[in-house]
Amino acid sequence: MVQSFAQPRTPKYMLHEQMNPAPKMLGVVIVLVAMLALSVFFLKRFPLDTVTMPLSQQTLTLASGQQVQLLLYANSRMNNHILESHATILAAALMQCRQQVPWQQVYLSISHEKQMLNISMKGEQGGHFKLRNIKASDIERHMGFFSQQWLAGVNLCE
């Protein structure tokens, strides 16, 4: 097999003589374009799903043995330390809950200007799906109000 390739002129391959160089180039270009088009098509058709990842994610185990996932979402590196410190307060407040909480996932985010704090909670209670959104603002004191007492005041556990 290898030897037959080594011989430059075998009568079997007539293609070389039938085609002049120009259409051969055309053929190569067509194949390349087709390959390019196919790869573009498949990339477009099956894009890599870029799901937004949280800044951090932790699982809290409450006194009742229940597990709650805490997810932090940031949009800049600037206020990440504020977000982390607020998450510590939020986690501590959740740990204080005495009874079973309806929440399985708790999302925390702060706006870029540190003006709005968002808590979204999702879970189930008595077979019923539950959602709760809390948005709090404190323009003058940059979230100075935020404490375990405040979270207890808005009935975080319910």
Place this chain on the structure above:
Amino acid sequence: MNRAWVWLVLVLAVLLAVVRVYYARSNHSEQLLLNCSSELYDHDKKDSQQYYLLMDLQADNHNVLLNYRYFTVDGTPVGSIKMHGDLKRNPAGSSYDLTIHDKEEQLLEKTKPAHMDYLSYISGLNLTNKSIHPMTLEMLDTDEQQHYAIVRFQPGNAVYGCRLQH
């Protein structure tokens, strides 16, 4: 020579088919309906005030309507911001680009909730300077069986848990 042209025509036909399939996919209409309700807590020096926010997003065929309605704790309407624009799904990932073209605002009480104040300010700034207000909507967690979606809006980095209807 002849054979080369046959191949050229074939490849062009395949390319045309691919392009047509791609456009048919990208043009199919996008329907999205989100109902999000939130408790709002405003704090200033000594006082604190509570409101409710109902936010609805209706998207149909690239048109989007965002309606923010604010209420006091006893249910009295405080004001609303209604924004109209276009919606485009990003080809990669589960996020949408919203281009707001105009808005209508209504204020029925003397003081605005801080959320409304910020929304009004940032959208007004963009609409005045750029004549559009760009927003993005990211679907962080979607469950069509349970009919909910956790979403995030930019600007504002605002996460909402919403009821999802299709």
